[in-house]
Amino acid sequence: MVSSEPSRTAPPPVDNRAPQQxxxxxxxxxxxxxxxxxxxxxxxxxxxxxxxxxxIAEITLSPQHYTRPPYTEVVIYLLTKDRSWLKLEDQPAGRSGFPQKWMSFDPKKLPNEDGTPDVYSGETAPRAAYIIFENSSDISRTSSGHFRGTVNLSQTEGFLTAKNLKALGKKADSIPFTVVLDAQGRLTSTTMRIPAAAKFKGGTFEITYDHYGTAAVPKLPTAAEQTKAPATLYRLFN
Incomplete structure (x- = not known):
């Protein structure tokens, strides 16, 4: 005998963690x-x-514009656990005077801000989103996978200059942000909107994470595609 009762679907598990968690x-x-x-x-x-x-980590910084001589330069870092390269892409090519190949540099001579060698070390860049979450006490869920909160930038280093913080005054104590997670609970975006104040124009600070598991693996340079970093590179970046 076939039952005529409709099949029952188990309810989704309840997540009892706090939104911040x-x-x-x-x-x-x-x-x-x-x-x-x-x-x-x-x-x-x-x-x-x-x-x-x-x-492996590959990091591309925003273009820098120079006037004497006039050219635009993009800095790209390529890091493994024991090798490090840096590339300066100039427009027009070679205007900076540095090789346009990948330059293999000594990570101990161009260390991180904390003094450690500049190699891959379990990076979870960019950490700005984590700092925002950690320094917020009022994160709430607005819908499935969507959250909002505020962060006190006057107590959070690395986002605004002292001059801009002074212009914002008390506004810096409660800067709104939103967070979006994907269906697997992974971070996909964090957006922080900083208001204008006095001569400070304000603006949007946005971080996106995507292509989990599908991004192209950074290609390490062949022998023909690289050269040893000249001494002038260390002087420039130190």
């Missing part, structure tokens, strides 16, 4: 699949690919 858990870790990211801040941009399985 959920968005922090969505941040990429050193064991995440390869992914691509972009950062658009008030006066610069950055993009890159973090490949934790292969321990």
């Amino acid at each position: 959920i968005v922090i858990a969505g941040f990429p870790t050193g064991t995440s699949p390869i992914y691509h990211y972009t950062v658009k801040s008030l006066d610069s941009s950055e993009s890159g690919v973090i490949d934790a399985p292969d321990k």
Whole structure:
């Protein structure tokens, strides 16, 4: 005998974590699949690919414009756990005077801000989103996978200059942001809207994460595609 009762679907599991815990858990870790990211801040941009399985990071900084002589330059870093390269892409080509190949540099001579060698070390770039989440006390869920909150930028280093913080005054204590996670709970975007104040124009600070598991693996340079970094490179970047 066939039952005429409709089949029952189990309800989705209840997530009892606080919203702050959920968005922090969505941040990429050193064991995440390869992914691509972009950062658009008030006066610069950055993009890159973090490949934790292969321990490779490629980071492209926003173009810099020079006038003497006139040219535009893009800086690209390529890092593995034991090798590091830097490339300066000039328009017109070669205007900076540096080789236009990948320049293999000593990561100990161009260290990170904390003094550690500039190699791949389990990067979860960009960490700005994590800092925002960690320094917020009022994150709430607005719908499935969508969250909002505020962050006190006057107590969070690295986002605004002292001059801009002074212009914002008390407004800096409660800057609104939104967060979007994908269906797997992974971070896909964080957007922070900073208001204008006095001569400070304000603007939008946005970080996106995408192509989880599908981003193209950064290609390491062949012997013909690279050269040893000249001494002038270390003087320029130190």
